[in-house]
Amino acid sequence: MSKDGRVFCGSLKLSHVGQRVHLAGWVDALRDHGDVLFIHLRDRSGVIQVVFSPEVTPSHVCRLSESLRNEYCVQVRGVVNRRAQGTENPHIQTGTLEVSADELTILSGAQTLPFPVSEKAMLAEGGARRTDSVAEDLRLQYRYLDLRRPTMQENLFKRYAIIKTARDFLHEQGFMEVETPMLTKSTPEGARDYLVPSRHFPGQFYALPQSPQLFKQLLMVAGLERYFQVTRCFRDEDLRPNRQPEFTQLDLEASFMDDHFICELTEEMVCRMFRVGSIDLPRPFPRMTYREAMDSCGTDRPDLRFGLRFVEATDLFQNTRYGIFRQVLQRGGCIKGINVRGQSEKLSKNVLQNEYAREIVPSFGAKGMTWMRVMDGDLDSNIVQFFSDQEKRSIVERFDAVTGDVVLMIADPSYETVVSALGQLRLHLGHRLELISPHAFCPLWVTDFPLFEATEDGVTSNHHPFTSPHGDDLDPDDRQGLLSVLSRAYDLVMNGEELGGGSMRINQKELQLKVFRALGLSHEEVEEKFGFFLRALDFGAPPHGGLALGLDRVVSMVLGTPSIREVTAFPKNRSAFCPLTEAPSEVSQDQLKELGLLDLVEVPSVPGMGERGELIDSLSWAARIGLGEEEKPAVMEALKEAAQLADVAGQRAGEEEPVYAPHRVAGPLREHQTARVCAFAQTGEVFKNAPSVKGDYFKVASVLDP
């Protein structure tokens, strides 16, 4: 009971029966029985039925109750009663109770709702309400109503509980939370930075952090030893269905610890976080090197909820007569396969050949797929005649195949193509054959990533340039050598999704400089971009490492929501737009001017275009009239004149109703007249003047927007 004597709806128990209570909340649902009105009163704790009945409720209260509508915010006083037998409601926790109202205050009315908020049926036989059918943008536009739904409140509450669990655990472990700045320096890979213009430094920008990476490393140099932060990160990345431009990260870093410590710590923390959702994760989390993950699952974030691991088969076909395999092997390629155990019934010849080999697998980037169904110890396939008995035997043996199995193989000169296509095929089959238990949670550490990956003209960091390699013998000029260097990075993967990742960091300036050099950064660039950080490495930087966990993803996975938007109070939609506030939005020219942004716009090269350059372009597009460069000055001049005319018209226009012609014209679309069909259209003569005709149609450029 709160200070003002208010009792929470969901907290009412049998022990309250006979007591007069004070409740407040929203009208979740109403049921009008003529004289008697039942409402569901909802607050954050739950729902209770309130009865307005002439027998116990004063008549003026009854009258007032007639004006109640859904989502009115009200205050009620009344006596708690036990419901009559047979009228209990199993859908709500307080279903055996009801409150007979004797006082009602309408605190605030509500208009007609854009979508139903109520999720609880008032009658035993009523089903739970669903809002799945409400368009997400509408939900986001009225997010404050959407968040009134118990499901959403539960999601936010669980989110809070999960994060609090992590905070409490890290606190126990001696970590302290430190805030790092939101206005930071744009990073070298800063193409995805959100930029914030500075008014005091016109034309210069802060960047919102993509991660607090350098600051947390500096906190280690500063001797904080164990740091964590629940922090917002920002990435202006390409749109994906389940991606937000801002997201919450659990960021941590520790000194004098090795990767085992970080992983142990993270495992314990993640287990506790999942336990909030009553999910017990198996410990220890299995580990797999990057190489093993690619070899067996074709991805660096394998979904281990099902088998279908890859089987190496290259060596089985060294002397094969089968042309495709022979050519692949001659070009140094590889052959891998999967044994889809016991699925030959679902994977018919037709499905394998016409769906998978012809359509699906080519869409994964491979040229084709070889399939074999195992029947009575023999192989059944469209190409089996090309294989020798020896080869068939070794296939059965290597794939450990028995009757009812289906062996699928992909061969390609490129290892990457084989594992990538086979990896996608593995996931496709896992879903299609329903091999994935919805209740399974399979965590995994993926370790020993390559430190670099190849680019067209050099290498780039696989994670970020501060990740420590195994060992420090690194030759920045040996491109091939660099590509084989492994890092001390580790990713936490769950059910095929990356939940987080981290690494041990470089704490030696020499090594850090080598990495920068390997990345092709000049001394000047390094100094300009990372000078401040490198200087810190000059002052006794401890060995350190850490990790960042994507909290939105973790919470979404724990709660089993279809998207991270369901666990975010005010998310952007799939287009990174906020339907509630309508951000992003245009800003005034004055704002831009004060920020010195107007001067940054490149001056168009055509003389006379000046600041109207954009107008001429937008009008050219709106009117669909292209302009030659030589025409632009005259059009600019005409637009200047048009603006002057508009000024005069604005100054001199009076209160008269506008007229659009010397006398009122009924218009060609007169009412009560049926449309006439043009005779020339019927005879086809309309096509006589057309530049291009196809059949009974005017022919136009065929593609709208390629």
Added chain:
Amino acid sequence: MHSEVFSHVDPAPVAAKSEGGLLGKRVGVQSLFCVQGWPCEGGSRALKGFVPLEDATVVQRVKGEGGVLVGNTHCSELGLGVTRDSAARAVAEKHVDAAFMIDVLGEARMAAARAGLFGFKPSWGRISRFGLTGLAPSMECCGILAARWKDISAIFSAIASFDERDPSMVVPSELVAEGAQTGSGRNGMVAGFFPQSLERLSSEEREAFSLALGELEGAGVTLRQVEMKEFHLFPVAHQVIASVEASSSCGKYDGVRFGHRATGAKNWNDMYVKTRRESFGLLLKTFLFQGAYFQFENYAAFENACRIRARLVQETRKFFRELDMLVIPTQDNARDAFQARSLKELYSAFSCTLPANVTGQPALSLPGLYRSAGRDMGLQVVGSYLEDEKLFSLADRLVAHREGSA
């Protein structure tokens, strides 16, 4: 066939009818008027190769009254301005007895004045515009040029009846009602002139204009000076409204159903942008961009211009409670419509003719009355809206007087 005067000539012109009010009258039309089977390119690539499938109503009526269609005269692009127009020349060189010319800013009157011809712009809604490929529907009319005054009135009565294919036509019942309201019960001729229309004249031109007014007095016209303080707003209203209408009515030139189509477009939008880039000349483009600016960027300016137009129409019509006509110079020497290369020059040159397009009133440029620097400048008389016939009877008297005194 093609010549300096005609873009298309009927090699063997014959009258379609052997009787009628226009029997034997030779008529030329701008290549903006649809004549079935004749090329109608309107001086623009936008209409390249366009051959109408049927006659414009005015063409049909000329034929129906025994007139002879001689050919298409050249015109400026889609009829904007007179720089490339040859309609007046066709009349002056006697290839035709009369020429039809779209009058959007005053082109018909201007061309007539320059050539010493009669140039008439009817009341808006009196002559069908069906089959005319114009630019600014609420401003433009089918103008008539002729060397002989009687040809103008004859042609008008032959072509001016109601046409249901032009939804902007005034229906006959309204015509009677409107006509009954103004000027009735007055027998004399009262002409108003206003100093605002003379401000830009040279002293010599003013002198000449006074002489012209003197001639009117001699013909029994009572002169009255009036004030039209907002005379300078006519071009503003006209330009804003006409450019918007032009931008809108040129939307049909997309290279899909007729006209020029650009090649090599990547997609549908690209086809439009390229086609329309190549279709329109620079002067018209500047006009279309102004229209697009008002349409897409500053629609309030268009509405404001329409409010100003409302006031100008009201104010001008008020004069006609006491006046039978307004007398205004058609042109002046300093601003040559035939050399106008920009919208600014164009609107400046037509500033005395375009008010009648804004208000829809009938206007007639009379030759021989107002001469300056050895040139016929054209004296414009503007009549009361929809009372074209009354303007004709006034003109009859002026013409008769001048011919009598000559």
